Amino acid sequence: MAKKQLVFALLAAGALASFMLAGCGSGNETGGAEGSGEGGANQASAPVTINMTLPGTGLPTPDNDDIKKALDEKLGTDIQLTAIQSGDDYNNQLRVRMSAGNYPDLFTTSYTYLKEFAEKGLILDLTPYLEKELKPAKDFITNLSSEDIWKKVTVNGKIYAIPRVPDVPFSSFWIRQDWLDNLKLNPPTTLDELFEVAKAFTEQDPDGNKKNDTYGITGQKFDAFSPVFGAYGVGQPGTFYEKDGNVINAYYDPNMPEALAFIKKLIDAGVVDPELMTNKGTVDQQKAFQGKAGIIFKGWIEISKDEFVNQYKTINPKAEWVHIDAPKGPAGQFNGSFDFDMPSRYYAIPKAMEKDKAKLQKIFDLINYVSGEEGNDLVMYGIEGKHYNVVDGKVEPTELMAVEGNYFHLYQITGRPNKEYLEVKFPNQAEDIEFAIRIPRIKTLDSSIVPPTGFNKADADRYAEEELVKFVYGKRPLSEYGDFLKTLETTFKYNLYVDEAMKQIKEQGLANNG
Amino acid sequence: MVRGLEDKIFNAVSYTILALVGLVTVVPLLYVLSVSLTPYAEVLKNGGYVLFPKEITFNAYEKLLSNSAIPRAFQITIFVTVVGTAINLTLTALLAYPLSRKGMPGRRLFLFMVVFTLLFNGGIIPTYLIVKATGLIDTVWALIVPNAIWSFNVLVMKGFFENLPEEIFESARIDGAHEWRILLRIAVPLSIPSIMTIGLFYAVGHWNSFFAAIMYITDRSLFPLQVVVREILMMTQQPLENAEDMVPTVTMQMSAVIFASLPIIAVYPFLQKHFTKGMIIGSIKG
Numbered sequence: 101m102a103k104k105q106l107v108f109a110l111l112a113a114g115a116l117a118s119f120m121l122a123g124c125g126s127g128n129e130t131g132g133a134e135g136s137g138e139g140g141a142n143q144a145s146a147p148v149t150i151n152m153t154l155p156g157t158g159l160p161t162p163d164n165d166d167i168k169k170a171l172d173e174k175l176g177t178d179i180q181l182t183a184i185q186s187g188d189d190y191n192n193q194l195r196v197r198m199s200a201g202n203y204p205d206l207f208t209t210s211y212t213y214l215k216e217f218a219e220k221g222l223i224l225d226l227t228p229y230l231e232k233e234l235k236p237a238k239d240f241i242t243n244l245s246s247e248d249i250w251k252k253v254t255v256n257g258k259i260y261a262i263p264r265v266p267d268v269p270f271s272s273f274w275i276r277q278d279w280l281d282n283l284k285l286n287p288p289t290t291l292d293e294l295f296e297v298a299k300a301f302t303e304q305d306p307d308g309n310k311k312n313d314t315y316g317i318t319g320q321k322f323d324a325f326s327p328v329f330g331a332y333g334v335g336q337p338g339t340f341y342e343k344d345g346n347v348i349n350a351y352y353d354p355n356m357p358e359a360l361a362f363i364k365k366l367i368d369a370g371v372v373d374p375e376l377m378t379n380k381g382t383v384d385q386q387k388a389f390q391g392k393a394g395i396i397f398k399g400w401i402e403i404s405k406d407e408f409v410n411q412y413k414t415i416n417p418k419a420e421w422v423h424i425d426a427p428k429g430p431a432g433q434f435n436g437s438f439d440f441d442m443p444s445r446y447y448a449i450p451k452a453m454e455k456d457k458a459k460l461q462k463i464f465d466l467i468n469y470v471s472g473e474e475g476n477d478l479v480m481y482g483i484e485g486k487h488y489n490v491v492d493g494k495v496e497p498t499e500l501m502a503v504e505g506n507y508f509h510l511y512q513i514t515g516r517p518n519k520e521y522l523e524v525k526f527p528n529q530a531e532d533i534e535f536a537i538r539i540p541r542i543k544t545l546d547s548s549i550v551p552p553t554g555f556n557k558a559d560a561d562r563y564a565e566e567e568l569v570k571f572v573y574g575k576r577p578l579s580e581y582g583d584f585l586k587t588l589e590t591t592f593k594y595n596l597y598v599d600e601a602m603k604q605i606k607e608q609g610l611a612n613n614g
Numbered sequence: 615m616v617r618g619l620e621d622k623i624f625n626a627v628s629y630t631i632l633a634l635v636g637l638v639t640v641v642p643l644l645y646v647l648s649v650s651l652t653p654y655a656e657v658l659k660n661g662g663y664v665l666f667p668k669e670i671t672f673n674a675y676e677k678l679l680s681n682s683a684i685p686r687a688f689q690i691t692i693f694v695t696v697v698g699t700a701i702n703l704t705l706t707a708l709l710a711y712p713l714s715r716k717g718m719p720g721r722r723l724f725l726f727m728v729v730f731t732l733l734f735n736g737g738i739i740p741t742y743l744i745v746k747a748t749g750l751i752d753t754v755w756a757l758i759v760p761n762a763i764w765s766f767n768v769l770v771m772k773g774f775f776e777n778l779p780e781e782i783f784e785s786a787r788i789d790g791a792h793e794w795r796i797l798l799r800i801a802v803p804l805s806i807p808s809i810m811t812i813g814l815f816y817a818v819g820h821w822n823s824f825f826a827a828i829m830y831i832t833d834r835s836l837f838p839l840q841v842v843v844r845e846i847l848m849m850t851q852q853p854l855e856n857a858e859d860m861v862p863t864v865t866m867q868m869s870a871v872i873f874a875s876l877p878i879i880a881v882y883p884f885l886q887k888h889f890t891k892g893m894i895i896g897s898i899k900g
Contacts, residue, residue: 153832156856157845157859158860159834160683161686161835162834180832182833182834183834184828185841185844185845185848186848192829196738196829197742199742200742200743200746202742386662389658390661401856401859405857407861411658414658415658415659506858508858509856509858522857
């Protein structure tokens with residue numbers, strides 16, 4: 101008996117020892133990586149660690165990160181940026197960290213989470229700091245957008261996030277110019293012409309390979325038809341926008357059934373990629389590049405960036421994709437809808453940071469610095485002389501910028517002057533950039549709507565999309581559109597959502613006639 | 615061997631089915647390998663589908679390795695796999711052996727504790743809190759220590775130890791061997807197939823570990839291979855959000871897949887003989 105107990109004790113000790121060994125080793129392996137916030141701040145000379153996190157890709161390791169080095173040197177910080185690739189993984193990690201009290205010092209989140217975190221008292225109310233400590237950043241953001249953007253980061257009357265300057269839209273219809281030339285057609289300017297061109301692309305062998313292997317239009321779900329909705333003055337399904345002085349939801353737009361009827365006409369004529377509703381990721385883009393369709397609604401960032409032009413020219417040297425204006429329809433000409441006031445990111449600071457004044461000041465310094473001229477140039481263009489040169493007051497990118505510069509935007513906390521920036525970064529696409537910014541779009545208002553409790557937005561959206569698919573594929577007659585709305589209201593309580601959205605839009609003062 | 619017509623037909627049919635099943639398994643792998651080795655322009659011209667490369671290039675691999683994150687992540691993953699598996703096996707064997715000895719005091723209680731964790735666990739946030747409180751956040755040990763023992767494997771190994779004939783242990787004891795010696799000189803050597811099998815389970819688990827890294831690690835220089843590879847692959851799964859984002863070419867994606875799975879594929883043949891034994895045999899031979 102005694103022997104057995106001894107063995108047990110030995111085993112336990114052995115297990116303990118291996119744990120201890122494991123513990124000892126950790127010091128060697130990770131070195132300076134530990135200490136995500138505590139300590140360090142008290143010593144005047146030691147750099148202050150700022151732990152920053154957001155979803156994103158392409159970030160190099162810290163020793164190869166020129167922006168980090170430059171910022172650290174300037175601000176006396178040790179910025180540890182973490183970028184996780186997918187939004188879902190990011191949200192999982194963030195939620196767990198928030199629940200466990202292991203906050204990042206500065207992080208991005210969505211408006212819905214922002215509201216939740218604010219109501220739980222987890223994040224810092226920035227209102228008192230905006231007029232003093234954060235004044236430079238505030239002015240920078242307001243100048244590049246509008247006063248309205250602050251309404252988009254407000255929860256219960258208090259500002260809880262630094263909004264990053266809104267993105268500019270990228271998308272438009274793209275068409276195969278060489279196909280138009282082959283068939284001696286003009287680019288479509290109206291809905292009817294769009295139909296005719298799509299039909300010709302499908303039936304008249306535009307690539308001249310004597311095979312019936314092309315379609316008119318490809319894309320992803322209803323996004324593919326954004327300009328068609330626009331021609332009827334209808335926003336993307338589910339969005340809120342102003343029409344004739346009232347805020348409405350796209351499903352309730354009186355023109356919605358007509359827009360669906362036109363899409364049905366396209367689908368019935370067989371000129372739409374039959375896999376349109378199941379295309380995911382880059383599938384539709386690849387189909388377009390492979391010459392399977394001649395019209396696609398996409399951003400220039402997915403069609404005319406150098407790498408993509410190279411791609412489709414490699415497949416077919418004659419291929420030429422050009423952007424075209426949206427087709428005119430009964431309600432005019434709109435390239436779908438876009439939320440011009442939506443912050444491109446929401447940066448929040450945990451409430452706990454309040455206690456560490458020195459560190460909080462460093463975070464403010466960082467935010468202000470990247471909003472100032474010198475800092476903003478750094479996070480836009482990189483290191484002068486390495487990533488760019490200034491020639492006659494103009495920024496000229498070097499070759500290294502195209503290679504290394506793709507992650508700089510992760511440090512653009514407050515944003516950038518979009519047009520100027522994009523045209524420097526993508527000089528060959530300057531015309532496309534300008535075009536996409538200029539063409540008219542329906543202005544949506546829903547980026548700061550938080551669905552009410554008791555309403556499941558994901559379920560309602562899924563149902564609505566399924567029914568719209570049935571309508572345009574003729575599985576359900578459009579005469580039943582009213583019944584569809586009724587089900588949306590009774591089964592999915594969509595009216596709760598609409599009412600709440602109207603209320604929030606009014607409270608935020610976003611609509612002109614709210 | 616004289617066979618009836620029926621036999622021949624039966625053989626023909628079963629070989630055909632097996633060949634088809636084999637083909638279905640091999641083609642996707644072949645596709646990945648071929649695309650990763652074909653020049654990018656060639657892949658594009660073929661509509662993205664290449665089964666037999668006409669021309670071979672290692673361009674995609676060179677590009678992949680020039681990305682500083684990958685070699686680093688590779689080291690991390692190898693470290694986690696080797697050290698992690700060693701710790702796993704040590705701890706699993708040390709727990710499984712006493713549990714397999716019928717006379718151990720409190721055996722039922724300990725067994726219950728092991729089985730209990732199979733059915734219930736603390737959930738993500740409490741686990742995170744423990745990992746945080748023990749100071750493991752943002753260290754490679756967060757990928758090793760929380761998964762140091764998998765109860766299921768303890769039960770498998772315990773089963774294996776139990777099947778060793780009691781007589782061997784008795785004779786060892788008569789010859790004066792103490793428990794440590796019995797474990798190290800008799801139980802373990804006789805259980806090599808099961809240890810290899812369980813080791814492989816653990817190793818593959820570490821090699822593919824992804825979720826733990828996403829949860830516990832924020833320092834990019836500590837990301838394991840799967841996190842980095844997934845980043846490369848996922849880029850094409852969603853529409854681009856930022857104008858600056860670079861989409862890796864399909865050849866690069868495929869070389870990343872090969873890069874991430876080749877080491878494990880290479881290890882399999884060497885472990886296979888133990889593997890089949892470990893899975894099938896429940897006792898020692900003759």
